[in-house]
Amino acid sequence: MSAVSTVLERQRSSNSLVCLLQGVERKRVTVELRDETAIEGLITSVDCYMNIEMGDVTLYPRYSGAAPQKFDSFFISGKHIRYVHLPDHIDVMGVLQKQVKALTKLRSKRHEKQTLR
Amino acid sequence: MAAAAVADQNPAPEQGLGTSVEEPLDLIRLSLDERIYVKMRNDRELRGRLHAYDQHLNMILSEVEETVTTVEIDEETFEELYKQTKRIIPMLFVRGDGVILVAPPMRATS
Numbered sequence: 058m059s060a061v062s063t064v065l066e067r068q069r070s071s072n073s074l075v076c077l078l079q080g081v082e083r084k085r086v087t088v089e090l091r092d093e094t095a096i097e098g099l100i101t102s103v104d105c106y107m108n109i110e111m112g113d114v115t116l117y118p119r120y121s122g123a124a125p126q127k128f129d130s131f132f133i134s135g136k137h138i139r140y141v142h143l144p145d146h147i148d149v150m151g152v153l154q155k156q157v158k159a160l161t162k163l164r165s166k167r168h169e170k171q172t173l174r
Numbered sequence: 175m176a177a178a179a180v181a182d183q184n185p186a187p188e189q190g191l192g193t194s195v196e197e198p199l200d201l202i203r204l205s206l207d208e209r210i211y212v213k214m215r216n217d218r219e220l221r222g223r224l225h226a227y228d229q230h231l232n233m234i235l236s237e238v239e240e241t242v243t244t245v246e247i248d249e250e251t252f253e254e255l256y257k258q259t260k261r262i263i264p265m266l267f268v269r270g271d272g273v274i275l276v277a278p279p280m281r282a283t284s
Contacts, residue, residue: 072229073228073229073230074226074227074228074234074267075232136271138269139214140266140267140269141266142265142267143234143266144265145264149225149226
């Protein structure tokens, strides 16, 4: 998740499975879009709307005849996503617990600051 | 799962994570860690083990078998031919807006 997320955005993330995608940042995944395009690459960041930024990307167009294209960086709008193929060895519960902990910790820190003022 | 994530936020009554059914989504909770059937938009079906879900029906499934059904029309007889393509995906995140229905695992009989 990006460093500049608001309280509301963090709350949204920790309330949904988007935080699992944030937990696999810096891992290689394949994202399939609703138009059958597949995008393989390294996740750099995921926001609470499931918009994904990726690096070192190969795009496989929907018609299998067309040649794959390469991109150094790529942005995917969350609402066009159908699937994300995750690395199969990830510990789902472990990642989720870690993410929720990190997100709520940030929030309570900020809350402390506000009450001190 | 997200159920756990939610519980962290609003400490609901402890029975919240048990086996009680108070809202429709609770039925899906009973299928956690079981093989489920998911019908998706665009004539797609998934069968896989449910690891986690959230209120949008975003889901994490493992050992997924995806079946895509396409229709081809025979040029001479104009018959509709249904063709099914299957593939196996080890670990899959499914975005909830494509989900039509979620069914619990088939029981013994089948």
